[in-house]
Structures are given as structure tokens and as C-alpha cells.
Amino acid sequence: MKKTIYSPFFIILFLWLLCRPLPLKSQVIPAPEDILGFKIGADYHLINYTQAIDYLKKIASVSDRIKLMEMGKTTLGLPMYYAVISSAENLAKMDDYREIIKKLSLAKELSPEEAEKLSQQGKAIVYIDGGLHATECAPAQHLVQLAYDLVSAKDEKNLKILNEVICLLVFANPDGMNMVADWYQKNLGTPYEVSPLPFLYHYYAGHDNNRDSYISNLKETQNINRLVNQEWYPVILYNHHQTAPFPARIWIPPNSEPTNPNVHPLIVRWQNLIGSAMGAAFDAEGKEGAISRIVFDTWYPGYVTQVVDSHNIISILTETALYRYATPRFYTVQDFPPEYQDLTMAAFYPNPWKGGWWRLKDAVDYCLTASKAVLEVAAKYRKELLFNKYKMASDIMTRFQKEPPYAWIIPQNQIDPGSLAILLNRMILLGIEVYEAQEELSCDGISYPRGTLIIPMTQPFALFIKNMFEEQHYPDLRKYPDLWQGLVSSRKFEGAPIEAYDMMGWTLPYQFNVKVQAAYTPLSVRMTPIKKVILPAGKIEGSGAAAFLLDHHQNASFIAINRILKQKGKIAWAKKSFKSEGKNYPEGTIIASSISRNFMDNLAHQLNLNIQSCSSKPKVEVLEIKAPRVGIYQSWVAVEDEGWTRFILDEHEFNYKVLHDADIRAGNLAAEYDSIILPDHYSTDLIINGYPKGTMPPNYVGGLTINGVNNLKEFVRQGGTLIFMNTTCNLATGEFKPPVRNILEKARKDEFNCVGSILQAEFDLSHPIAYGLESQQPIVFADSCAFDIFPSFDQKATPRIIAKYAGDNLLLSGYIYGEKLIQNKAAIVEVPLGKGRLILLGFPVQYRAQPRGTFKLLFNSIYYGTVK
Ligand SMILES: [Zn+2]
Secondary structure (H helix, E strand, O other), rough: OOOOOOOHHHHHHHHHHHOOOOOOOOOOOOOHHHHHOOOOOOOOOOOOHHHHHHHHHHHHHHOEEEEEEEEEOOOOOOOEEEEEEEOHHHHHHHHHHHHHHHHHHHHOOOHHHHHHHHHHOOEEEEEEEEEEOOOHHHHHHHHHHHHHHHOOOOOOOHHHHHHHHEEEEEEHHHHHHHHHHHHHHHHHHOOOOOOOOOOOOOOOOOOHHHHHOOOOOHHHHHHHHHHHHHHHHEEEEEEEEEOOOOOOEEEEOOOEOOOOOOOHHHHHHHHHHHHHHHHHHHHHHHOEEHHHHOOOOOOOOOOOHHHHHHHEEEEEEEEEOOOOOOOOOOEOOOOOOOOOOOOOOEEOOOOOOEEEEEEEEEEEHHHHHHHHHHHHHHHHOOOHHHHHHHHHHHHEEEEEEEHOOOOOOOOOOOOOHHHHHHHHHHHHHHHOOEEEEEEEEOOOOOOOOOOOOEEOOOOOOHHHHHHHHHHOEEOOHHHHHHOOOOOOOOOEEEEEEEEOOOOOOOOOOHHHOOOOOOOOOOOOEEEEEEEEOOOOOEEEEEOOEEEEEOOOOOOHHHHHHHHHHHHHEEEEEEOOOEOOOOEEEOOOOOEEEEEOOHHHHHHHHOOOEEEEEEOOOOOEEEEEEEOOEEEEHHHHHHHHHHHHHHHHHHOOOOOOOOOOHHHHHHHOOOOOOOOOEEEOOOHHHHHHHEEEOOOOHHEOOOHHHHHHHHHHHHHOOOOEEEEEEEEHHHHHHHHOOOOEOOOOOOOOOOEEEEEEEEEEEEEEEOOOHHHOOEEEEEEEEEOOOOEEEEOOOOOHHHOOOEEEEEEOOOOEEEOOHHHOOOOOOEEEEEEOOOOEEEEEEEOOOOHHOOOOOOOOHHHHHHOOOOOO
């Protein structure tokens, strides 16, 4: 019998085989079609968010070029994943590269030589997203293909990208991506295959999720802003969209005018350079129809792109051509607008599209070409782009050492400290440094106590804070025709002024009605940075529990009212100013009773409210407020304003029911509701008629109808309160025939023009709807209303003016043309009708959930509906 002898060599080999780590990831990368069963962009096929993430997880399990990370949850509770893609070597040192780019972006205590060295060592972080606007399907679909192309790449061009760049791929609206894919799937092959969604593709914001960036009301915006401004500091942020100006196949930078002045000029130069690189890539690949310099300007900073510009991140917006979902469409030149039919070559449209089929696959391919062009630029200019981060930050900090504003000082006596805390904490989320003075200070002749909050401008993202806090002076583009007119522009500039793509003025301290003071002389004060603005703890002052007094000026008081009413406590509003236990209280003071001191004590703590307790009920005439039964109308022609209204109602803990057309057509509304809100809508005609038959699945066609309008009239006659928001007031003046007319309803653009600005309004503080406001206050005006009131013999039916536009100094920020038309005109009106009333809120008091200073006009209107 042969004895087996194991040599030491074999024993060691055997042990090594046992103990060695598992083999490196196999690197056999399944293509999307291997998993999904169809190619990305295939006709009639959309993948949803869940499928996209499942696929990315699969390739992450076999490749060391991709990591999947979570940035937080969506509004509807999904985990929000993003993919980090680079070479395996770079990903192994990912945290080191994050640290390098952070140092360069913040540029603190860093010499140019050190910055130069870090730029050599660092990698270019590039953020690319898709799907923010969920019905613009191609961008989110293309992310999956882009991930595969990069992770599986073997060619020199892509390997260079992987070596030089760390790429972040972000699904910007996961809830919406699921909603749209489900809706399309449901209707595929039916006559409604390309019908629009009958609800918002973001639960609260719909399309306005790209108007939220500077204020971060939405969870998704908060997640993205944290990722960009606190974690990754990318050199380029590329935000994909899909609504090219027809017949162009993609819109790429350079942008249109006007240009927001609060950006470093290098941002604009690099946007132009990257746009040109994209254009060259399209023409090299024979992809026609890339256009620039029209439609999309950079004025308004509600967009993702314009927020990052003032954070020294080069933003790139593109708009690929859209048809609907994954259904293809054929176009001929005869479908084009006349000026495009002769296919004229132009500097910013050198390769006109000639028509033909347009499929989701084409749009996905255009997105891929564009994304890869951006990545190539980033790879090629990695070092320059990294050094520019440092350069821009240092330039900006040097600038504000020499010129005002040197800082923004936040005085301590604010009318609504809770709103101020929200504003400043959102700025901190966006990477802004807020400090607390450690000693008394004096600036421009004003003294401020120790503890005053200060935002110095010697910080890297100072231009963002300037953009948010200063007043906007929108340029009248007719003055600069040569500066902005491109050859391909079809905009006429004679006559009417040129509107911005979105708002012209947004100054946040005005919207929040908080006071901030620019420092015009340099500050010299000891101060320490704070991570979060925390309000002083609230408390109950005084003894007794017969009544508790709350301040009507504070938005948190409305949460308190709702909680007290839920607890079966009683709420009343003082109709006059009064004295209680030696102190003066203004009209509107909120008086709570039949509620335990313990409950109120908890409320004071939770909501940071100072509450006064009284041993006896104050002797003052009051309005008794009951728990309101609220309905909000939700049209199947979905509008953002309805979503934002729900957002602030949820935030302030109102109970409400959503009413659809059928509910209102069914009538008997007074039995169930005290107040019904009719949000701002695209047109009163769409409210009444809705989608025509045959354009939508049968459940979603038709609007309120005249029958529904009559039921609303009956609701008011029986004592209901109907609240009309902004232009929906035209439904009131048109259908309810009050002695009120909106003088702007038919105004021509060359007579009056104010698409979105901050104006000064005056309020009648003796009216319950204006309780808690100041006699003069800034408001948002967005294509809004101004009312003429007709004389009436019926005193009981005479409208009452609650707010009017200021006579002098009407424009606070932005632009207005033809202001004489609305000076001193009514802005909010109560119209008695039967036992109830119409409330015409002629300007958007809750516009995109931003103007916290005027939210209470809606809240007061709702409660007022319980006063019969
Ligand atoms: Zn879009």
C-alpha cells in the first residue's frame, strides 16, 4: 500500500486555498435586457424605480466599479438610492476623494499651492440625475443604461472617465417614476395609452418639484441638497429634462437671457464650454436637432440648476425632445412651426432636425450622448475643474471682504420666530454658515445684543445667500436687444416686456416676513458657528387655567389650535385688543379654554410657544372657532397649487377631505363641510369642463359642470365658506356674480405684466382673516388678481376688502409693468352670499409653500368658515 506523503509545499498551498479571500467580483456584468427581457428605451416599455434599483443592485453585486448608497426617504417612504460609479481603485478610496473636493470647495485656510496639489490628487465628482419630472421618462431610463455602459466598459474613452471621474447617478423622484410607469402600464394598448396623469407625479409638488430647490420643502429636495452641498460637492451637476422647444431634439447650454448675476463668471463660461462639447458630440454622431440660447434662462433660483450655480457647481440643464411615455411618434416638416420648416442653419442650431420617427429609444440615446459628453469634459479637465472650485470660493470670499454686504444680521425681535428658524435651517442645509455673536455688536449705527445670529459673506457660497436675501431687480430685456437675441430666437421684443421663464422676484425674508439687515460696514465681533437654529423652549407664563392666550402672528399657533380642538378644548379669537392681568393683547389673540394646563404645557414645549395663562377668562368680545370641516377640491386636471395647499395643511395638522368632481356634482355639501378650498387652476374652463370625453379613461373626464357650480352656490347659501385661490377667483366673479370684478382677468401683456414678484400689501387688521398679519406686509404676486368693487344697495351683500395693494412703493422685489392698474386696488375680498360667504384670496398666499408670512390668510379663512 502506497503511503501518501504531503509535502510542506502542498500543505501550505492547501491552507492558502482555504484561507484566501473570496475571488474578486466576477465582473461579468448582465446588461439591462438580460434582466428585464427588453432593451432600455424599447417601444412601449418603461421600467419603474423598483426595477431600476433591483438592476443596479444586481450589477453592484458583481462589479467593484459601482456602489449603491441611500440618501434618505422619499415623501411616500421609499429609500432614495443613488449609484456611485468609478474605477475600483477610486471607489476603494472614495472617502479620501470626498475629503479633497470638500477642502477645495470650502477653500478655508488653503493656499493656492496646496489647492494646486489637491487638484492634482483629486477626482472630478460629477452628479447626473434623471426623472425629476417623472413624465419626462427618458432621463430616468437612460441612467440605467449609463450605469451599465460605464460599469461594463473596456474601451479607452470610458476607462479614462472611470479613472478621472467619480460619477453620482441620482433618481430624483422615485415616487413619480413608479406612478408614471404604473399609469402607462395600465393604459397601454387602450385608447388612453398617451393620456396625461390625472394626479400630480410628486405627491405634493408635481412639476413644481423643480421650483423647490432654494427652500427645500420636499424630502427629495432636502436629500439632494444635503448630498450635493454637504457630502459630495460635485464639480458639475447635470439635471436632465425632456421638453425641447419643438422641433429641436434637444436643448443644450448656452442658456437664454436673463442671466442671474449671483454666480461666478467661470460658471457661465464652463456651461457654454460643456454645451459646445455636447453639441459637437451630437453632430459627430449624426444626431440632428441640438439647439441653444432660447427659452431656458437662469434667472430664477427655484430650479436645482440655479441653486448649485451659486454654490460654485457648474450646472447643466438639457431638455431632450419628448413624445409621451414610451409610445413612438412620426413627424414631418409640415408639423413644424413655419420658421423651422426651411431648416435654416443657425449659430445655435447648426444641424436642424428634419423630422421622422421619434421614439423613447432616441430620447434615451440623446441623453446618453449628452451625459457622456459631460463626463468626457470632466475627465479631460479634471484638474482645472477641481482648481476652479477653490478659485471661485476664494474669489467670492475676497470680494466680500472688500464690498458690502459684509454680512446679514438677524435681529432678535422677530414677529414669527418659528418661521425664521425654518428659513435659517434650510439655509444651513444648503451649506450656508450661520454664526452666533458671542458679544454685543454695533453695525451701521444699530446695536445688537450678544446671541444675535449673523451670516457673514466671507464664505464660499455667499452668492447663494445674497441671491436669497437681497431684492431682485429684473432687467427689462428690451433695453439690451443685442445682448440676448440669438439668431434662432422667435421672441418678439417690441411692445410687451419680456417675461422670465419663472418668477422675477423671490426675496426669502420678504416671503417669510422676517427681518434681516445687510451690514454695509465690515463687522468685527467674536462669533461661533451653529449647526442648527434652535428656538428657546416655550413655556406657560402666569398661574391659573381658566384660559390660555396664544399669539396669532406665529404659524405654530395654528398647529396648537388644531391640537386643542382635537382634544375637545375651546378656541376663540378676540375681536378687539384687550388687557389681561396687566398686559395688552391685540385683536385676534387666540384664547384657549376647557383644556388642561398639563396639555398646554406640553404644547408650549413641543411647539416652542410662549403661552400666557389666565385665572379668569379675559373680558373681551370673541369669535368662537370650531373644529373646521374642510374640503379641498382636487381636479383631475392636476394642479400643483392643490398639492402645495395640502402640503401646508398637513404641515399645520389640519384635517381635511379631498373632493373630486363627482363629490361636488353629488351635492349636499353643507351637511359635510364648513369650508371648501378651490386651489389655483390653469383656467376656470378646465375646472368646469375638465378633460373632454375620449381623452382620458372615463373616470377622469368632465369637470365640476354647471351642476357642480350650482351645488357650490347652494353650499354657500346654506352657510358654507368657499375659498378661491389666486386666479380661481375668476370662477367666483364669473359664475357667482358678486359685485366684484377682476380688472386683470382680460388685461393684455403690454398693459400689465407681473408673472411672479414680491409686492407690498396693506391689511385691514380688524377683519378675522387678517388676524396675525401686520398692517403692511410683503406678498407674492403671480399673474394674480386685483378687484374693483361695485356699489350695491344690499348692505348685507356688500363685499368687504381685507387686503389691498399698496399705493406707493408697490414693488418690493422682481418686476412689474403697468403697476398703476393695481395700486390701491383690492387684493382679498369677502363677499357675503346667503348665509355663507365667498372669500377671494386674489394672490397666492401659500405659493409653492414658500411665503410663510401669509399662510395664515388661508388658515384664518378656513376657521372663519366655522363662524356662522
Ligand atoms: Zn422638466
